[in-house]
Amino acid sequence: MNVPFTKASACGNDFLIIDGQHAPDDLHAFSKSICDRHNGVGADGVEWLFPAQGADIHARLINADGSEAEISGNGTRCVAAYMVSQGHNGKIAIQTGAGVKHCDLVAREEHRFEFEMEMGEPQVGSEFSMTLGFAPVHGTPVSMGNPHYVVFVSEFSPRWQAEGEEIGRHQDFKQGVNVEFVRVMGEHDIESRFYERGVGETQSSGTGSCASAVAAIAAGYVKSPVKVHAAGGTQVVRWTDGKVFLRGPAQLICQGEFLG
Secondary structure, eight states: OOEEEEEEEETTEEEEEEEGGGOOSOHHHHHHHHHOTTTSOOOSEEEEEEOOSSSSEEEEEEETTSOEESOOHHHHHHHHHHHHHTTOOSEEEEEETTEEEEEEEEEEETTEEEEEEEEEOOEEOOOEEEEOSSOEEEEEEEESSSEEEEEEOSSOOTTHHHHHHHHHTOTTOTTOOEEEEEEEEETTEEEEEEEETTTEEESOOHHHHHHHHHHHHHTTSOOSSEEEEETTEEEEEEEETTEEEEEEEEEEEEEEEEOO
8 A cells, every 4th residue: 555645844853744545444553664764754753634624634643653642733833834835825723632723824935834833721730759760850740732741950961861761651640741851041042852752752842842831931930932942943932821822843855655
């Protein structure tokens, strides 16, 4: 079965976009296969597109390990870029597992796009500590429609990936959790590292950037708007009137057919 795909990236967080009419019976196993970076196309996840009621499209996200996630902010922005490239206007409503997200096109140059997306109302929990194998850790739980645990650091540990993996599978998080390590740089700037549920280390994260900024604002470390700097690039998070807005780029990289 030849499956056509479009590959897109948002600050190094890469996704395959596939029309749901090509969905195989085992969506999870197929997604894991096509996301493999050695024997597949390679990606952090697949955004499967289906018809939607009350939105322009329904995007169903399957992670690189075959698990399903509620939403990816970066992945949703990649879907918006794909939709614009197919002739849709610059205002796109995308149904996700975390509700309908509205993406507004801010700029475009060829296959490069910039959007601001309304991410909804965050839920910031009370800080709590955990005892892990490497050391005690103290962080803030944040929900952006998916779960996050934000840990503030003065410097990034050389083994932060291993720490993120251990936090992500801790018994306190029954459904797993996305982990952010955050270093405050200034009144409107933070730097983040992301270890995502079902993927591992990523160059960037849309919902993770939002969770990082929201936790930093709630703690009084920074003020909105916040530039979130990551290995893959910078995104801007606004938290105003109770709602979070995420602004950042998305780039269409290539199209092809998977022969798997």
